[in-house]
Amino acid sequence: MPVLRSSCIFATALVLFTVGSQAAYANTTPIPEGQLNIPYASQTITIDGEIDDQAWQDALEVSLNIVNDPWENQPSPVQTRAKLIENGEYIYIAFIAGDPEPENIMGYLTDRDSSWHGDLVGIKLDTFNNRRLNYKFFVNPFGVQHDGITNELTGQSNNLWDGFWQSYGKKTADGFQVEMAIPYSTLNFKPGTDIKTWAIELVRLYPRDERLRISHIPLDRDNACWICQMPEITGFQQAKMGSNIKLTPSLVASQESSRDIFTPGSDWQQEDDVDAGLSLSWGLSADTQLDATINPDFSNVETDSAQLTANKNFSLFYDEKRAFFLENADYFASNYNLVHTRNISDPDYGVKLTGRDNNHSYGVFIANDTQTSYIKPGNLSSSLVVSDKDSHAAAISYRYEQSEDLTFGVTSTLRLNEDYHNALVSMDSKYRITDSNTLIAQVMHSDTRDESEDVGIVLLSNQEEDKGDDQAFKLALEHDSEFWQLGVRHQQIGKGFRADLGYMTRADFKESQLEAKRLFYGTGDSVWTEANISSEWTIRHNEQDEFISRELITELQILGPYLSEIDLEYQQATKTGLRFNSADSRILGNSEQFDEQKLKFYGEFQPTPGIFAGLGYQFGDQIDYNNNRLGEISKITTYLQIHASDHLYFDFYQNYIKLEADKAEVYTENLLDLRISYQFDVKSALKLSLVYSDIERNPANNPGLGDDYLGTNKSLSSQLIYSYKLNPQSVFYLGYSDNSAQDNSLDRLERRQKTFFCKVSYSWMP
Structure with a gap:
């Protein structure tokens, strides 16, 4: 029933x-759609940011003059022109991006895909014209590449995908300009010598007081599918894949030393390792690809972002x-x-x-x-x-x-x-x-x-x-x-x-959810740009209809000047704690329910082009799962990103959380993540990362935990790495990393692992 x-x-x-x-x-x-036609030229264009090759004289020129987000298809405050032409091997795109205040351009030398929130110009291509997937290729004023694939089915954008293409950017007295060359070999499309019809959009991202999305087309806000509204471009009759085989040999050499710091007198144990691998990418046809790899180096060269782990x-x-x-x-x-x-x-x-x-x-x-x-x-x-x-x-x-x-x-x-x-x-x-x-x-x-x-x-x-x-x-x-x-x-x-x-x-759960969000848009004289208020109700039971949780989340979000964002969120929930007897799968009679109320605040803004700051604060009720009781939580999150120059970048993230129960501290966890990068140019960089974690559990107020988990638990990971990247798979890495730890038996952090490593791989296209 x-x-x-x-x-x-x-x-x-x-x-x-x-x-x-x-x-x-x-x-x-x-919204009416306009169709474009891309010209063909036999010449090759030099990608140097100058836009002075003869072939550009015959290119299709398109003006980007519509702001379709957050403004509703209003005239652009800045001028942007794009030029397009192809030669059967590459699609060439050039952008001339005007700016009345070029000193406020948010463009720096960074690693690939790391400045999506800055000034960018780029192209979106649906090469099958089926409105399911689209490639996106964007470039910042220094020529730093940003690319990815947007999936209409999931609504997600995979910015971790890296294509093989060329770009160059340069600042000018009245803005910046870029050149791009996208080889057909990096795209999937239907082969043949017939005229092809693809979907296309040209986009400029212009972050100043607001983050404007400037395009050559209007977008209908009542159509949830943006890729479905992209107009068509015809041509590409001479498009050919070129080299359809890519071989990438790699060599990784490392020297790792480790020791058991919790055993007095433990010596360092050293292990040297050299691994060779080979990867193959073979375009069997323009729309079929075979990838294979033998003994690959599948290690993540750069460390993952730090996450809270307690409770x-x-x-x-x-x-x-x-x-x-x-x-x-x-x-x-x-x-x-x-x-x-x-x-x-x-x-x-x-x-x-x-x-x-x-x-x-x-x-x-x-x-x-x-x-x-x-x-x-x-x-x-x-x-x-x-x-x-x-x-x-x-x-x-x-x-x-x-x-x-x-x-x-x-x-x-x-x-x-x-x-x-x-x-x-x-x-x-x-x-x-x-x-x-x-x-x-x-x-x-x-x-x-x-x-x-x-x-x-x-x-x-x-x-x-x-x-x-x-x-x-x-x-x-x-x-x-x-x-x-x-x-x-x-x-x-x-x-x-x-x-x-x-x-x-x-x-083993059933979940029903209702969600409603009302959006508001500011006018020309409004202090705020966009706002929304939302509410989400969720209820869960297991398959035996035993209650698990019920949550109501209400959130207010406001976007304002200086690229600011303010979020205020209230949560009210009834949740089930962990089982008294973990060997018994029943919930009823084997667990306790707790009522939680939380208030969250988050704010961020960008006072200058080179500084971004964010602060979050959360307080209220939180289940102490280790001890199966209700506690009170305080959580502070801070972000600080600084472009000290065109080359030097600091990224700092901090997360502090404290849980109390029965009028005493249960644990505190402090997480610090600092990344410092010096980008010599678009290909080479020196990076330092420091990740520190400190968890302190109160032995007097953790009856549900054993002695091994109580007291001090600290760790510090560091990494210094030099990288040189010709393309996403032709790379050279030289680096050092180590890890230190401390528990109740140690009075300070002790180094337990250190590694020197070198990786070389080269993507060869015969």
Whole structure:
């Protein structure tokens, strides 16, 4: 009966949602689209930022004169011109960006993809013209490259993808100008000698008092799909892939020393290692690509961003940064993160095939991992399982695009070793009912068998029994228009459902969610630019209808002068703590419920072009999961980014959190992350990173923890690295890193690991 009642409520909400959102859609007006034609020239253009080659005289010239965000298609306050031409091997784009106050240009020498919030000009290309994916290539005033792939299906932009292309930028007396050369070999498109029609948008990002998005087209705010509104450009008849084979040999040499600092008199143990690897990228055709790698260096050269770890009952998320997995990763995307390749820790080989044929796209990869690691999900907590046994990982994905409005996808993953396997199959669909309304559905089934006696290291306790086979599904209706963003969602994840190649930390739960956001836009004389107020209500039960949590989050956000943002958020929730008996999967009678109220404040602004500052403060109730009680939390977060010059950059992040319960301190955690970078030019840089963590747990007020976890727990990681990058895969790294730690047995930080390393790789295209 409870299941029937909740289903009826959800169905009623869907009907009301659809009626209201269709009324909003009835007032929309289609935006006309203009078609462009790109000229062909046989000449090669020198990319030096001068825009004086003869070929530019015959280029298509387009004016970017419309601000489509946050202003609603208003005239641009600055002049921007773009020139486009192609020669069968490259698409050439030049931008002349005028600025009445060039001293306020936010452009510096930085690492690739690291200044998205500064001055940028660029191009977006949908080379299949199916309004599903688009490449984006942006350049700042110094020629620093920013690129990525935007996926309309998920609404996400993968800025970690790196293409192979050329750029050059320079500041001028009245602004800046850039040149770009994008080779066809870095794009996927339908081959042939016929005239091709692609979707295109030319964009300038202009951050001053407001962050203006300037384009050559208007955008309809009542159409949630921006890529669907991109106009078409024709031509590219001579487009050819050029060299379709790319070989990237790599060599990594390291000297690592370590010692057990908690054992008195322990000596340093040194290990020298030299590894050679080879990666292959082979364009079997213009729209089919084979990637393979043998003994790759899959280590992350630069350290991950620091995260708080105390009092966390679900596994942390880390971005994928490795080139092999990032290449065409969007072919495996769906509404859930079913292919999170950071779970593949240390593979010794990998093979991937991706391709597209008209309305069909597919991807498949196989990798052999020298470890086995996966997230074991639960409804109140998750655990990270790590084993030293070799394992195989595989994923296959297929998508059919019936039209611009309707797509169907199938994804299957497999993770296995000699004692264990997890297999998953998923079917998903996305249907754009109108420009503003979208229906999303996904169903999944998994099969898990684990016969190993030793599953390795289990991080975060979660002793819920495995069910073996189980299902999951999600259904959502989204409305996104000029003044309203609404969402009605329901999902159910079975108790035994596992996605061991993905990032899904919860299982055995049913969740219903309602979300409403009202947007407001400032006028020409308003102090603020844009504002919104939103509310989100979520309720969760397990499959036996035992209560897990209920949350109501209300947020006010205001964007104002000096690129400022103010967020005020209030949370009210009833949550279930961890189980009294972790071996018993029941919640009712085996746990306690707690009422939480929290208030969060966050503010940021940019007082000068080279300084960004942010401050967040949170206080209120917080469950102390280790001791299963309600406490009071205080959390302070600070950000400070300084461009001291065109070359020197400081990035500081600090997170301090304190939890009290029963009128005494439970723990404090202080996290400091400092990055200093000196960029010699767009190719070379020297970087220093320092990450410090200090967790102090009060032994007198932590009855639920053993002595090993109490008292002092400090760590300090440092890294100094010189990098030289010809392109994303032709690189040279020389660096040093170390790690120090301290606990109750030590009176200071002691170094326990130090590494000298060198990496060389070169991408060769015969």
